[in-house]
Amino acid sequence: MKSAFEAAQFYFEEAASVIGLSDSLRDLLVTPEREIKVQVPIKRDNGQIATFIGYRMQHNSARGPMKGGLRYHHEVNADEVLALASLMTWKTAVVDIPYGGAKGGISVNTKDLSTDELERLTRRFVDEIHDLFGPDKDIPAPDMGTNAQTMAWIMNQYEKFHGFAPACVTGKPVELYGAEGREEATGRGVGTLTLAFLRKFGRSIENSTVAIQGFGNVGSFTASYLHQAGGKVIAISDVSGGILNRDGIDIPAALEYVAVNKSLAGFPGGQPVSNETVLSIDVDVLIPAALGNVLTEQNAGDVRARYIIEAANGPTTPEADAIFRQREIPVLPDILANAGGVTVSYFEWVQNQQYFRWDISRVREELEKYMTRAFHRVWTIAAERHVSLRTAAYILAIGRVSRATELGGI
Ligand code: NAD
Numbered sequence: 580m581k582s583a584f585e586a587a588q589f590y591f592e593e594a595a596s597v598i599g600l601s602d603s604l605r606d607l608l609v610t611p612e613r614e615i616k617v618q619v620p621i622k623r624d625n626g627q628i629a630t631f632i633g634y635r636m637q638h639n640s641a642r643g644p645m646k647g648g649l650r651y652h653h654e655v656n657a658d659e660v661l662a663l664a665s666l667m668t669w670k671t672a673v674v675d676i677p678y679g680g681a682k683g684g685i686s687v688n689t690k691d692l693s694t695d696e697l698e699r700l701t702r703r704f705v706d707e708i709h710d711l712f713g714p715d716k717d718i719p720a721p722d723m724g725t726n727a728q729t730m731a732w733i734m735n736q737y738e739k740f741h742g743f744a745p746a747c748v749t750g751k752p753v754e755l756y757g758a759e760g761r762e763e764a765t766g767r768g769v770g771t772l773t774l775a776f777l778r779k780f781g782r783s784i785e786n787s788t789v790a791i792q793g794f795g796n797v798g799s800f801t802a803s804y805l806h807q808a809g810g811k812v813i814a815i816s817d818v819s820g821g822i823l824n825r826d827g828i829d830i831p832a833a834l835e836y837v838a839v840n841k842s843l844a845g846f847p848g849g850q851p852v853s854n855e856t857v858l859s860i861d862v863d864v865l866i867p868a869a870l871g872n873v874l875t876e877q878n879a880g881d882v883r884a885r886y887i888i889e890a891a892n893g894p895t896t897p898e899a900d901a902i903f904r905q906r907e908i909p910v911l912p913d914i915l916a917n918a919g920g921v922t923v924s925y926f927e928w929v930q931n932q933q934y935f936r937w938d939i940s941r942v943r944e945e946l947e948k949y950m951t952r953a954f955h956r957v958w959t960i961a962a963e964r965h966v967s968l969r970t971a972a973y974i975l976a977i978g979r980v981s982r983a984t985e986l987g988g989i
Contacts, residue, residue: 580896583662583871589897591665594973597966604981607989608668611661612645613637617707619685621699633704635683636664637717641983644715645681646671646921648722649729651697655684659871663722663892667921670914672976674953676925681717689724698732705736713737714746714932720924721750723795723870727762731755746931749924758927760942761920766800766868767943768919768950769890773801773864774808775954776886776911782863783809790814790862790884792821792854793869794843797890797917799834801868806830810864814857817843817869821857824849859883867894874899882908889913904967912969914976915957922949 581589588609595605615635623629634657637645647667650660660682668680685704689697712719721730730751737747745756753759760767774784789810791798794817802812811827819842822828829848836846858865858878865884867873871893874882879899887903887910889895895903895910903910923946930936937945953975961971 580872580875580898583659583893584665586872586893586897587662587665590969590973591669591977594966594970594977597964597970598974598978600977600981604984607984608639608977608980609665611636611638611664612640613711614657614661615708615711616657617704619700619704619707621696621703623696624693631685631687631700633683633685633707634660635708635711635717635719636661636681637711638664638680638682639668639980640679640717641980641987642672642679643677644679645717646678646924647680647682647717647720648920649719649725649733650682650684650722651687651689651724651729652684653686653688654870655686660684666892666914668980669973669976670918670921672979673914673957673972674918674922674949675979676922676949678718678921678925681719682722683719684722687724697729701729701732702736705733709737709740712747713741714744714928718746718924718928719748720921721796726750726796727752727757730757746928749927750920751927756927756931758923758930758942759937759939760946761923761927762796763800763804764923764942764946765797765890765917765920766802767804768922768946769797769801769866769868769888769916770804770808771919771947771950772911772916772954773805773866773888775951776888776909777864779958780886780909785809787811787863788813789864789866790857790860791866791868791890792816792857792873793867793891794833794837795869797920798866798868799837801866801890802830803834813862814849814852814860815843816852816854816857819844821852821854822846822849823852823856823860864888867891870894872896874903876902879903879906884908887911889916892917900967900969910967910969912972915953915968915972918953919946919950922946
């Protein structure tokens with residue numbers, strides 16, 4: 580199996596070949612601008628010192644300050660963070676917001692740390708990298724294992740060095756310069772494009788079944804959106820395993836259950852199944868919304884979904900992607916499908932720069948506009964060039980980034 584960065588590069592190269600991108604621009608666009616790796620030591624609650632490794636990979640800034648999430652997960656490593664940083668360059672270009680791409684992470688199992696320890700870890704990481712990010716350089720946001728509270732700590736620590744600067748990070752709590760609608764944004768964007776995607780195939784959500792892997796920020800808001808839109812969500816899962824109910828899962832009840840129990844384990848609204856089963860059940864729409872590399876050469880042949888929507892980043896390996904193309908299972912790619920989060924992060928940053936607050940209806944309206952515009956553009960490119968939606972999304976993104984690079988010069 581290709582490494583995460585090799586996989587990201589594979590998709591880039593495929594699209595670069597279709598548009599005949601020059602070798603010199605290819606070299607420039609695959610080479611990250613800066614790779615940061617720092618030691619992040621903290622004092623544990625028991626007085627002992629624990630040492631972690633933190634990363635911030637800054638891939639490309641041709642179209643603006645770099646933008647990307649911060650992930651706390653025990654599998655975080657340099658290769659994966661770099662792959663995710665490059666995806667951000669293409670994602671911000673696909674939805675046409677004025678940013679480049681970056682990503683960060685700390686290799687840590689958050690369940691092993693107390694809230695106080697997580698706060699010390701976050702502040703120490705900011706101490707190490709505060710000169711290298713900021714409102715006009717690189718703006719972090721939440722990703723797996725981080726949330727609005729983490730962003731509040733980042734802002735507070737950054738401001739100790741640089742003064743008032745709420746635009747240094749997005750995904751903040753609404754009470755602390757965050758944007759209404761940011762928390763739901765990625766799931767809402769996934770939901771919006773799922774409906775648009777189904778319509779292209781002459782189908783509606785009311786007559787479709789859905790399976791979602793991952794019930795965190797993205798998975799749960801996607802489930803709510805599709806449930807409210809009339810879809811039948813028949814399977815959901817989290818790290819503890821999956822739940823299947825062919826009559827449709829009561830999503831509000833599942834959300835309440837997780838709010839209390841912190842996981843889906845024991846949720847009574849369906850039968851327990853494995854995470855692998857969730858990926859292979861007979862369903863109309865499969866939405867991986869957890870980790871990367873879950874759809875592989877080994878299980879792609881077992882997938883019985885008619886459509887795949889990539890809510891997670893990098894859930895499909897290139898080998899699996901080839902199998903889906905051959906099996907004619909359309910895939911809505913991550914750099915388009917889950918771009919709602921970074922789009923509303925952009926709205927938050929704009930509001931912070933202007934000291935102005937939009938109401939939720941304006942956020943939702945603008946989000947829908949950005950997402951559907953990008954979707955129709957990608958759809959048209961795919962139809963015109965007879966390529967997959969993934970290749971079309973990369974073509975759109977690479978075109979925008981390479982034009983900015985040529986116009987700006989080096
Ligand atoms: P999260 O931490 O809120 O939730 C992750 C979910 O995945 C949890 O339900 C967790 O239990 C589950 N999970 C973890 N390991 C699993 C496993 N081995 N099998 C099945 N489920 C597992 O994270 P999130 O913010 O929802 O991010 C999910 C994905 O979406 C990631 O790939 C992330 O990069 C991507 N993404 C997130 C955003 C955002 O705004 N949060 C934006 C774009 C893309």
